[in-house]
Each structure stands twice: as C-alpha cells, then as structure tokens.
Amino acid sequence: MKVGVPKGLLYYKYHPFIEKFLIELDAEVITSTDTNKDILNAGVKCCVDEACLPIKIFHGHIIDIKDKCDLLIVPRIMRVREREFICPKFCGLPEMILYSIPNMPKVMTEPIYATSEKELYTWCKKLGKMVTGDTSKIKSAFNSALEEQRNFKFGIKDEGFKITIALVGHPYNLYDTFINMNIVKKLNKMGVGVITEEYVEEEQINLQVKTLFKRPFWTFATNSYGFTTAIAKHNEISGAIYISSFACGIDSVVLELIKEKIEDFPLLVLKVDEHTGEGGLDTRIEAFIDMIERKKNNENNISTFRQHISCS
Numbered sequence: 055m056k057v058g059v060p061k062g063l064l065y066y067k068y069h070p071f072i073e074k075f076l077i078e079l080d081a082e083v084i085t086s087t088d089t090n091k092d093i094l095n096a097g098v099k100c101c102v103d104e105a106c107l108p109i110k111i112f113h114g115h116i117i118d119i120k121d122k123c124d125l126l127i128v129p130r131i132m133r134v135r136e137r138e139f140i141c142p143k144f145c146g147l148p149e150m151i152l153y154s155i156p157n158m159p160k161v162m163t164e165p166i167y168a169t170s171e172k173e174l175y176t177w178c179k180k181l182g183k184m185v186t187g188d189t190s191k192i193k194s195a196f197n198s199a200l201e202e203q204r205n206f207k208f209g210i211k212d213e214g215f216k217i218t219i220a221l222v223g224h225p226y227n228l229y230d231t232f233i234n235m236n237i238v239k240k241l242n243k244m245g246v247g248v249i250t251e252e253y254v255e256e257e258q259i260n261l262q263v264k265t266l267f268k269r270p271f272w273t274f275a276t277n278s279y280g281f282t283t284a285i286a287k288h289n290e291i292s293g294a295i296y297i298s299s300f301a302c303g304i305d306s307v308v309l310e311l312i313k314e315k316i317e318d319f320p321l322l323v324l325k326v327d328e329h330t331g332e333g334g335l336d337t338r339i340e341a342f343i344d345m346i347e348r349k350k351n352n353e354n355n356i357s358t359f360r361q362h363i364s365c366s
C-alpha cells in the first residue's frame with residue numbers, strides 16, 4: 055500500500071516515528087516534496103483566506119501527493135501533553151482539507167492523543183489496520199518507531215559563534231527553510247549562532263510558565279513563552295528572533311505576554327505570510343544583529359571603563 059505523508063506542520067518533529075512505523079508495516083511511504091513556490095501557490099489557491107501560512111502550505115503538500123497514494127494521513131494532532139491542546143486548526147485540519155480539496159483518496163483522520171505510549175498506540179493500531187492485514191506486526195512496528203523517534207536529535211544549538219540568539223516559534227516555522235527563508239544559514243553567515251527551545255530544560259520552561267496567572271491551554275504557547283522568558287535571563291544569549299505566522303491566534307496572545315515579561319531583552323518578531331519578501335526579511339535581521347553588536351560593544355566599553363576607574 056502507498057501511504058502519503060505530507061511534509062508540513064509537525065512532520066518536521068515526528069517524521070522518524072511515522073515513517074518507521076509505516077515501513078515496518080511494509081507500506082510504501084510517499085512524502086511530498088520540500089515546500090516550494092508551487093506547493094505554496096497550490097495551497098493558497100484552495101485554502102480559506104483566513105488560515106495561517108503553515109496551514110495553507112499544508113494544503114499544498116496534500117495536493118502534491120494526493121493522487122500518488124492509496125491512503126493519505128492528515129494528522130489530527132490533539133494533544134502531546136496532558137491538559138493542553140496543540141491548536142484549534144490542528145483539531146479541525148481533516149475537515150478543512152476534505153472540504154477544500156476535491157478527489158481525495160482514502161484519508162486517515164483519527165485524532166491523535168500523544169500524551170502517553172498507550173494513547174499513541176491506540177492511534178497506531180487504527181492506522182495499522184488500514185495499512186496491513188497482518189495485525190500481529192503492529193506492536194513491533196510501533197516499538198521500532200518509538201525507538202527511531204527517541205534516537206532522533208531535534209533542535210539547534212550552535213557553538214563557537216561570537217553572538218548567540220534564541221530562535222523561537224512553532225517547529226514548522228523554524229525547520230521549514232522555505233517558510234523562514236533559510237534564516238539559520240543567514241544568521242550563521244553573519245557570525246551568529248542559534249539555540250532553540252529543545253536545548254532548554256523542560257523544568258526551566260515550566261518554572262517560567264508557573265509565573266503566569268493561568269497555565270496556557272496551548273502547547274505552543276507554553277513552549278514559546280517558557281523558552282523566551284527563560285533565555286532572557288541568560289547572559290550568553292544576546293537576543294531572540296520569534297518567527298510568527300500572520301493570523302496565528304496563539305502567537306498574538308503569547309507575544310504580548312513575552313514582551314511584558316522580558317522588558318528590554320532584544321526581541322525581533324518576524325511575521326510571515328505568503329506575501330513576505332526575502333529582501334525585507336534580510337533588512338530586518340541585519341538591523342537587529344547590528345543593534346545587538348552595538349549593545350554588546352557598549353556594555354564592554356562600560357565594563358572596561360569601570361575597571362579602569364576602580365584601578366586608578
């Protein structure tokens with residue numbers, strides 16, 4: 055059986071798991087091509103205007119593979135943590151797709167609650183039964199897939215750069231190089247290293263989130279808020295760039311909470327949509343890095359001056 059896996063949304067984080075699971079069940083995995091202009095245009099054409107860029111792009115990935123597979127996975131990811139949800143758009147993703155794109159193949163739309171291995175296995179059993187008649191293989195395929203995911207190193211922590219900044223945002227905005235216009239490469243070329251939330255202890259993130267009057271419902275909000283406010287206290291991190299999708303309800307709230315908490319810690323918010331031009335993005339990044347370099351130089355000058363005064 056040919057099973058389609060669109061390269062959008064949380065594919066970047068969980069592809070080792072799903073691909074290994076399907077391969078172990080002897081399915082042929084059909085992935086869409088990396089995001090490009092054609093995928094974007096196809097998605098924009100059929101998706102509702104109000105949707106955010108990653109959702110539009112996901113529609114484009116579906117169009118890219120829908121005629122090449124027997125079964126298509128449209129992941130309705132509800133939860134990856136207890137008492138939190140991912141995003142309302144993830145919950146209704148299959149409906150958005152099925153009402154917008156005609157002539158779809160058979161689609162797997164069962165909700166995914168990945169809060170425990172047991173919950174995740176429930177979903178895998180349903181998918182496995184759609185893929186193979188030999189259900190005895192499902193459990194071992196599941197275990198192999200879990201192992202594959204555990205061995206997958208996710209996140210960025212550059213070393214050896216004179217400046218390090220935090221890159222904040224939802225995984226598809228950070229790891230889809232078409233969406234972010236290859237921002238990590240651009241920063242590295244400017245002598246700037248990057249750290250992402252995967253390299254900050256969950257405990258530190260939770261400590262920050264606990265200072266809010268109420269724990270957020272949304273996992274992305276918890277992660278982005280906890281990470282940005284935690285790294286704002288670290289002297290080695292000089293600033294943060296937050297890549298946010300235009301029309302993302304979660305970001306519109308969490309960004310205000312972050313700004314209120316981090317005060318004068320340098321933060322650049324890059325809002326992206328289908329009209330974002332690379333030239334404008336480059337100018338803003340360059341100006342931000344320039345500002346960080348000047349701030350660092352000023353701080354060095356002040357500390358040298360203080361040392362000089364205390365010696366004389």
Ligand code: SF4
Pocket residue numbers: 106107108109140141142143144224274299301302303304305
């Ligand atoms: S969290 Fe925001 S960017 Fe991500 S799918 Fe939901 S609305 Fe779009």
